[in-house]
Amino acid sequence: MREPKLIWQLFPINILILLGAMLAIAWYGNHSLRIFYINQMVDNLEAQARIIAPQVGQLLVKANFVALKDYCFQAGQRIPTRLTVVDQQGKVRCDSDRDPATMENHADRPEIIKAFNGEIGISQRYSATTKQDMLYMAIPVVDDKISLGVLRTSLSLAAINRELQRLFTRMALGILIITFFAGCITLVVARQITRPLELMKLYSQRYAGGDLTEKISVTGSEEIVSLAQAMNKMAAQLDERMRAVQGKRNELETVLAGMVEGVIAVDPEDRILYMNNSAMEQLGIEQTSTKRSSLLEVVRNIDLLRFIQHTISRDKSGEKTIVFNQGKCDEKILQVHGAQLYDAKKNRIGALIVINDVTKLLRLENLRRDFVANVSHELKTPITSIKGYVETLLDEAGELPQHVLDFLTIISKQANRLQAIVEDLLSLAKIEEESDREEILLERGSIRNILQNAIEACSAKAAERNIQLILHGEDHVYAPINGPLLEQAVINLLDNAIKYS
Structure with a gap:
């Protein structure tokens, strides 16, 4: 799953925060204005009730309910307020908007109950009579500290609700406009933040591809500039180290390519890690890329394959002489040395095979050995003859001059010495013959x-x-x-x- 870009992570969050804050402010403002308007209406209703209450009290004392009804109707016409008078039993005695006879008992109304208790009663509710939300304010009507009833004034909240609705609509429109411009600004700011990051991402991809020469040049906050500088420093260090590693690698490949000995490196899965030109030439492999190729696909000699696999599986180095292309005109004798390869943590990662073509050397050695053996055998007979003649002459020493005896003695010693050398050569040839065997008998x-x-x-x-x-x-x-x-x-x-x- 593809991860979202940073700009699309920053933008929605900022917009949601801004929108939430603006809505909270709008709600709070609307709520505060509603409370303010209602408090103003309560104050006006109370002031109106205080003015009307004395006259209502006089009519209630006289029990002149007809006059009371006319007064309420006239007063309700003069001020845009509904007036209602309730006696101590909760019965409506007059109402400026409705016929009292059709109205139910008001003793259970919250504002009436508070007024009966000598308090100012305030209540908001839906009126079944007027079919709309109403604000009620009731005060007790008292004459000489005797409660005569309750005077209730009320106003419809429809006007306030309409005004608040229009205000909220204007605020919502303002919020949308502000959110739009804030979103544009957020996109610009987010783009300014993400542009250097995208540039650093581009350069990091180049670094991953091996191009470490270019430097990142960005502007912005201190954190982004510091990050870019750190990446430049890292790239410079990596470039220096890569050049050093590449130089050592080139040196090593040059040395290995120039070696007369064949060199093969294999991993534990019998895949070729490296093979120099000498190894390809000695094994008759075409000069193609053999890296990561299977050993079985490249090497056709079963003895060499077994030796390499044996070297990978064991814990010590070894060597073996292998006859390559046996019986053919291009027969070769290869001396193979194998050793294990380990990483820095001493984990086995493969084996290293070194191949020496000893065909010419062994041929020359065999020629030398045969020559020595043949010469030694050929010299043995004349030396024996010389010794015999010298010994015969020495047996008749009395008839010879002294200087001749001295010469014969010297000849005899040198003949014995020469015979000892020949015997040593024959013994050496015999020892070499025995040592060539894989096992001494x-x-x-x-x-x-x-x-x-x-x-x-x-x-x-x-x-x-x-x-x-x-x-x-x-x-x-x-x-x-x-x-x-x-x-x-x-x-x-x-x-x-x-x-x-």
Whole structure:
């Protein structure tokens, strides 16, 4: 439901308040004037009654009711007032407008009752006799403190009602005119109030759309101007921060776009948040927008999909080697690293995947390994031959000159050294071959036998340096081991210890 505008909230309220106030004033004025006119009429009726009362009293004392009737008729003709005389029993003795004989007993009339009690009786009511609203004023008629009856004077309220009705009509017309002009003024004032607010609304929509450069310039009350200044300050701060964020974002995108490694960011629903060009190239994806696309729609390798989903669901990072396009001419070997993404509140928001194309590196490594293994095997035979010939010559040392013996000794040492290097290379190639397996093969074996073999292999070097190798420990110690790897590791430790002792 659309909310009403401020101008249409202010306008009806002001008009209703103004109209209510004017009506209240009109009602109060009309009521006050009515009371004023009635009080004036009461005063006139009382004055007239006071003048007529003495003559009425004399006629009542004489019980001359015929003369009393004539007097009331004549007096009622001279003044525009109805006169009525009532005796102590409430019987109407004379009336200036009606025949007393046709009138009912007036003892129960409110103004008559008060007059009987010695008070001035005043009453307003509809008269069944005259068929109109009447104002009655009654005073007691007294002779030597003896109550003879009541003299009542009355006037019709029709004239007052008509006058008040005309006055109220004029006041209502005035109220309508005043309300019309007040409404126009209210619209103008409300428009002056809402125009700056509408302008600020327009600028706030521009701010929401990212246009934070324009400033709001409004005039009006202090509150509106202060609000506009606050919005300008807010827009300037937001613009500064947005520029800083945009700059950092551009820097980050530049760095990620320039990386050789492929980078993919995904959310917990397997939707792609970011993918750089390297990742698209490595995975054979067309250079189109992949943001917010489903991972299943973009990535076609099942092993990579499983790794990404596994990374999202677990709490630690991991890595895996994946063969992409296996068996095809463009086969690739990808080293994939995965880690979880968290927001500032430590809530998991997805995962980050880094892809390295290690195809060339692994090929070169395999070439190096094969070369080392082949060269080592090829060198082993001539080195063995050289050692054999040198040892044969050294066995016949008595027939050779001393300098030849020195050369042969040097050759023998260097041949032994070269043979040790070749054996180390072969061992290294074997270790690398074992490490390439996903799991190292372990078999239950004797630890003591491994240590004893390592000591025998290093005993000659130890003897040359006058070092004695002694094995202490239990004879029957077994564990799951890889015998050749463990033996080579112990030999390397002993060889280094002998060499640097």
